[in-house]
Structures are given as C-alpha cells and as structure tokens.
Amino acid sequence: MRFTDFDAQTFLREYWQKKPLLIRNPWADWHNPLEPDELAGLACEPHVESRLISQAADEIALEHGPVEEDRFDDLGKAPWTLLVQAVDHYVPGVAELIDPFRFIPNWRIDDVMVSYATDGGGVGAHFDQYDVFLIQGLGRRRWQLGGLCDEDTPLLPHDGLRLLAEFEPEQDWLLEPGDILYVPPRIAHRGVAVGHDCMTYSVGFRAPSRDELIAGWAEEAASLDGDDDRYTDPDLAAQDNAGEITGAALARLHAMIAERLNDEKAFARWFGAFATAPKNEQLDWQLEDPVTLDTISRTLESGQVVLRNPASRFAFISEEEGEVLLMVDGECTPCTAETAVFAKALCAAPRVEIQPRQIKREVGVLICDLINRGCIAFEQKEA
Known part of the structure; x- marks a missing residue:
C-alpha cells in the first residue's frame, strides 16, 4: 500500500493536530484488504477486542465481545455497527495500511480498528483524545465534523460510550x-453508513496523558533505589517549635525526589519500554520450540529477509558513540556497532533484507532472541 499524491511535509505543517483534512483516494491501487465475513470471524475470537453497537429508536446499545456467531442473525433490520480493535495484529493486509503513515514516529502509532456498519449504522457523535485517519474501505460513509471539545463538553449518560449531548x-x-x-x-465527529456493507479502517495514534506518564515513571523511579537511600540531616539545628516542618527540610525532601525524577537517561529507558509495551499482553507469540543460534547462523548464510510481527512494537533510542537501545515489546536490548545498524534498520521498515556479509555473531544473537520471542520471522521463500 502506498500513496501517489500526498505531501507529508505539507500535511505535518498545515494539518497535523491543527485541522481536519479530506484526502480523496491517494492510493496507487486501492483494494479493500478484509472481507466483512472475516471481520465478523475475528469478533468471535475470545482474544480479540470487539464491540457491537445496535440502534433502536433513540437508544444506542453496546455489547462487548467475543460475539456469538448467531448474534449477527438476530440483529434484524435496525442499524448496527461492529468494531474490532487491533485488526492489524492478525491480518497482514490491514497492517500494510499503516505503512504510508510512517512519516509519523512508530511509537505514536496505536493500531488499526475496523468497523462494519449496515445502512444508517454508526457510533454517534463523539470526540477522541488522539489523531485518527479514517480510511473508507468498502461502501460509503457520511462524516460530519463539529467544533473543538474539552473536559467540560456535555456528554450523554451512557455506560461505555462517550457520546456528545x-x-x-x-x-x-x-x-x-x-x-x-x-x-x-x-x-467532534459523527460517521453514518450510507448503504449496507460499509467498512472503515481507523488508523489511530497514541497520546499518553500527563497522569499516565507521571504514574508510570514515578513507579519505575521508585524501584531504582533501595531502602538505604534515605533522608539525612547531619546539619540539623535545634528548632524553636518541634512541630514545624521547616523550609530547609522540605527543600531537602523535594530535592531527593527531583533528583531521581530528573534522571533523563533512566526516563528514556523507561519510556522506550512503556511506548513499545504490547497492546494486548495476553497474546503470546513466543515459539513453542525455540531455535538455536547455530540454526540461525546457518540460515543466514544464504541471505534472508526478516519480517516484523505486525503485533510487535519496535523503537530505538540513540545513545553516545553510536550506541542504541533497541526497544521491542517493552524489552530493552543495548546495541553497538553492526548490531546497532541492524536495530535501526529493523525499526525503520517492517521488512529488512540481510546479506551474509552483514552478519556478525552479535547480530545473529539478536535475531535469534527476537525470533524466539515471536517479534520477527524469516520471510518464507517460494519453492
């Protein structure tokens, strides 16, 4: 999947987090990557996050998956919508929809949610706290956009849906x-299906809140020191009132916290793990029969193509003297020399060609570890 007529620099400068933009079919060759029946099948799986929204009169009902197979037969003619989260984890063709948007950093990409709706179906007027590209895959959908919302925007009372009043x-x-x-x-926006078999692909982006960052980093920072790192006051002087917590004591206590929280290197390592943590921690992609380094080394002798698992998150952080910290699914691997070069290539594209001359033992060790964790795999060559 690629664009033929789209200027990423102009988009970032004039539209990103500023104003909406309608992009009329910019694809070199658009084709819908998923059939409605396949989406319904995913919604029936217990490990896949899904929601079914049905409309009756002025009420919108929400059901959380997994959806029973015969539930779709019971929905009748009233408008309904099926939402399935992180479909890019399971369908390579849907994962490819992300590739044209990689002018935005990988750590900001969340997932691709897919919605299917019958005529008149939708989720109601609402707003999101993140950027989203809404790709029309099948059928037609009318989108109406309103003004800017905030925490004071009135909402309708509803368990599970944040609908605008x-x-x-x-x-x-x-x-x-x-x-x-x-x-x-x-x-504020509202999408309504015009006709049946309406499918929309929502490429969403992560936007961690200040509270999330504070809570996560504070928990990590607290674990970095043992109980021996305690408050001291060797210059303590007698006070007129023993009940006072003095300004000097408060300043010393605050400095203890600030020194740890302001550790930029420790924060970078924590955030790399936080930003690449798996979306669904219940999924386990590890190989049941781990491969050995010898097997990997022999396989690499003929040259290979490495593919990233669409469900895995990759990022790296540059350190001094060309070293990088490779972050994959919440785990950190320090890399140097040829391994650092390979790590950067792996983060840059979902498909990496490897020539035999590029392989050093350290690179093989990294490849072996990532394959056993299910984060990457060798591309299957045609017979």
Whole structure:
C-alpha cells in the first residue's frame, strides 16, 4: 500500500493536530484488504477486542465481545455497527495500511480498528483524545465534523460510550472507497453508513496523558533505589517549635525526589519500554520450540529477509558513540556497532533484507532472541 499524491511535509505543517483534512483516494491501487465475513470471524475470537453497537429508536446499545456467531442473525433490520480493535495484529493486509503513515514516529502509532456498519449504522457523535485517519474501505460513509471539545463538553449518560449531548455539524463529507479523512484530537465527529456493507479502517495514534506518564515513571523511579537511600540531616539545628516542618527540610525532601525524577537517561529507558509495551499482553507469540543460534547462523548464510510481527512494537533510542537501545515489546536490548545498524534498520521498515556479509555473531544473537520471542520471522521463500 502506498500513496501517489500526498505531501507529508505539507500535511505535518498545515494539518497535523491543527485541522481536519479530506484526502480523496491517494492510493496507487486501492483494494479493500478484509472481507466483512472475516471481520465478523475475528469478533468471535475470545482474544480479540470487539464491540457491537445496535440502534433502536433513540437508544444506542453496546455489547462487548467475543460475539456469538448467531448474534449477527438476530440483529434484524435496525442499524448496527461492529468494531474490532487491533485488526492489524492478525491480518497482514490491514497492517500494510499503516505503512504510508510512517512519516509519523512508530511509537505514536496505536493500531488499526475496523468497523462494519449496515445502512444508517454508526457510533454517534463523539470526540477522541488522539489523531485518527479514517480510511473508507468498502461502501460509503457520511462524516460530519463539529467544533473543538474539552473536559467540560456535555456528554450523554451512557455506560461505555462517550457520546456528545449536543452536536452541531460544521463540515459534511461523503467518503467513497479509498478516501481518507484525518481528524485531529478533540474534534467532534459523527460517521453514518450510507448503504449496507460499509467498512472503515481507523488508523489511530497514541497520546499518553500527563497522569499516565507521571504514574508510570514515578513507579519505575521508585524501584531504582533501595531502602538505604534515605533522608539525612547531619546539619540539623535545634528548632524553636518541634512541630514545624521547616523550609530547609522540605527543600531537602523535594530535592531527593527531583533528583531521581530528573534522571533523563533512566526516563528514556523507561519510556522506550512503556511506548513499545504490547497492546494486548495476553497474546503470546513466543515459539513453542525455540531455535538455536547455530540454526540461525546457518540460515543466514544464504541471505534472508526478516519480517516484523505486525503485533510487535519496535523503537530505538540513540545513545553516545553510536550506541542504541533497541526497544521491542517493552524489552530493552543495548546495541553497538553492526548490531546497532541492524536495530535501526529493523525499526525503520517492517521488512529488512540481510546479506551474509552483514552478519556478525552479535547480530545473529539478536535475531535469534527476537525470533524466539515471536517479534520477527524469516520471510518464507517460494519453492
């Protein structure tokens, strides 16, 4: 999947987190990568996050998956919508939809949610806290966009859905297959299927909140020191009132915390693990029969192509003297020399060609570890 007429630099400068943009079919050759029946099958799986939204009169009902196979037969003619999260983890063709958007850093990419709706189906007017590209895959959907929302925007009372109590459309577009609508964070929007068999692919981006960062980093920082790192006051002087917590004591206590929290190298390592942590920790991609380094070394002698697992998250952090910290699914691996070069290549593209002359033992060790963890695999060569 690739674009033929799209300027990423112009988009980042003029639209990213600023204003919506409708992009009329920019694909070199658009084709819908997933059939409705396949999406329904995924929704029936217990390890796949899914939601079924049905409409009756003015009420919107929400059911969490897994969805029973015969449930779709019971829905009747009233509009309904099926939402399936992280479909890119399971369908390579859906994972490829992310590739054209990799001008945005990998750690910001969340997943691809896929929705299927019957005529009139939708999830109601709402707003998200993250950026999203809405790709029309099959059928047509009308999108209406409103103004900017915040924490004071009134919502309808509903368990599980954050629906706007008031919605005034300011823009109105009808999307055909291959069209893309970019919606920045906190912009009110509503999508309604026009006709049956309407499928939309939502490429969403992560936006950690300040509270998430503080809570996660503080927990990590607290684990870095033992109980021996304690408050001291060797210059203690007698106080007029023993009940006072003095400014000097408060300053010393605050400095103890600030010194740890301001450790930029430790924060970088923690954030790399945080940003690449698996979306679904219940999924285990590890090989049941681990391969050995000898096997990997022999395989690499003929040259290979390495493929990333679409469900794995890859990122790296540059350190001094060309060293990098490779972060994969929440685990950190320090890399130097040829291993650092390979790590960067692996983070840059989902497919990496390896020539025999490029392979050093340390690179083989890294490849062996990532294969056994299920993060990468060798591309299967045609007979």
